Amino acid sequence: MPPQGAIIAVLAIAGLASSFMFTLVVPIQSKLPELLDASREDTAWVVTSTLLAAAVLTPISGRLGDMYGKRRIVLVLMAVMVVGSVIAALSPGIIGIIVGRTLQGAIVGVVPLGISILRDVLHENRVDTAIALISATLGVGGALGLPISAYITETADWHVLFWVAAGLGVVVFGLVLWIVPVSVLRTAGRFDYVGAAGLTVGLLGILLAISRGNEWGWTSAPTLVLGFGGLVVLLVWGWYELRIASPLLDLRVAARRPVLLTNIASVAMGFSLFASNVSYPQMLELPAVAGGFGLSLLAASFVVMPAGVVMMVLSPFSGRLARTVGPKLLLVLGAISLIAAYAFTLLFSAEVWQLVVANFLIGAGIGFGYAAMPMLIMRSVPQSETGASNGLNALFRSLGTSTAAAVIGAVLATFVVDVGGTPAPTPTAFQLSFVLGGVAAVIALIVALFIPRRHAAEERHPSLPE
DSSP states (O other), rough: OOHEEEEEEEHHHHHHHHHHHTTTTTGGGGGGGHHHHHOOOHHHHHHHHHHHHHHHHHHHHHHHHHHHHHHHHHHHHHHHHHHHHHHHHOOSSSHHHHHHHHHGGGGGGGHHHHHHHHHHSOOOOHHHHHHHHHHHHHHHOOOOOOOOHHHHHHHSTTHHHHHHHHHHHHHHHHHHHSSSSSOOOOSSSOOHHHHHHHHHHHHHHHHHHHHHHHHHHTTTTTHHHHHHHHHHHHHHHHHHTTTTOOSSSSSHHTTTTTHHHHHHHHHHHHHHHHHHHHHHHHHHHHHHGGGGGOOHHHHHHHHHHHHHHHHHHHHHHHHHOOOOOOOHHHHHHHHHHHHHHHHHHHOOSSHHHHHHHHHHHHHHHHHHHHHHHHHHHTTTGGOOOOOOOHHHHHHHHHHHHHHHHHHHHHHHHHHHEEEEEEEEEHHHHHHHHHHHHHHHHHHHHHHTSSSSOHHHHHHHHTTTTT
């Protein structure tokens, strides 16, 4: 078997590539109507399509990994991402871009599968540190990828963004094929196609209502039908999953107290993270006459980049700390750091350096929190369920981030002032956004405090910390 350090490095690179897909089009997002000769409502699907694909495919790919081999499914997801990148790179119009971006969303399933692979192949003394590193890539790739995307956009044709993504995908595909060992742990049974279809329909309904509700109107017929319809479908899906022999997701495992509470905390943690991703860059780029700092996208990206750097630096420490004090305390520390970040911003946000400090705290909070969550999950589920369970946890984080994108976007679009004929968010809008991010962090903290200190899996491994 290849050196364990090489396996960790390759899966970390795959994680960076995964999170990079979400910041890929940020520099051109406001220019998409002009670039694609389409309405702003239509170009919003360039972002929404990736989000929907990621949310739907992540838990399904986790189950497929448990059944047919995790490395095999990682390779499939990488290949789909490469195909999507090439389609987008060659497409001058909006249809091809949306199709390509939808296929790019498949790569998000690589991170939970990578975490499950680590549990299968690494020595137990290295698992926690490795998981912390892979989890950190969820934030690091976005933070480091934003200035890269901004630089490419400023110096080259925007299609180059997708060629870079395709090249990155090819490199990662080759590294995984070369370095990551073939999965030998498999779950017996048949794939639950009905369950996959039900989960897909239910999630699409709810996520469409959340992501487009601000644009369609929160009380409009499409929003209400999709939202409540999706909820009904998921309830029926849950009833069905509890009554078949080989469900897509074992909801009895997902209902275990540590798993359930960790997933609830994931929603709040995801919301808190994305609230900063939406609000800080807009404040930094807002013209000074409107109360902002007037920075370019490239300059603003360097202000928020410390969050990703902190996540990466803390990841080895997070793993060691988890083995010493347990992942529950790690999640608690992460929530406290996020609360401190938003409290600091509410008190001090008049200078750029103050937002740099806030982003250091954001990085510490997400670094600790995202490292703790997969550890809590895997200490509470059987090894045959790690892929599906981590995929479900990633889904809950996606629900948090998509909700934050809609809610914070609505706040920033509601409290506006006219600046040269263009609406711009007011200081009140940013203050309210920071309050909401802080409230989400408080919820994550409260939920984390109720997670049991010793889980069922730990009973079989008494050497693990309490």
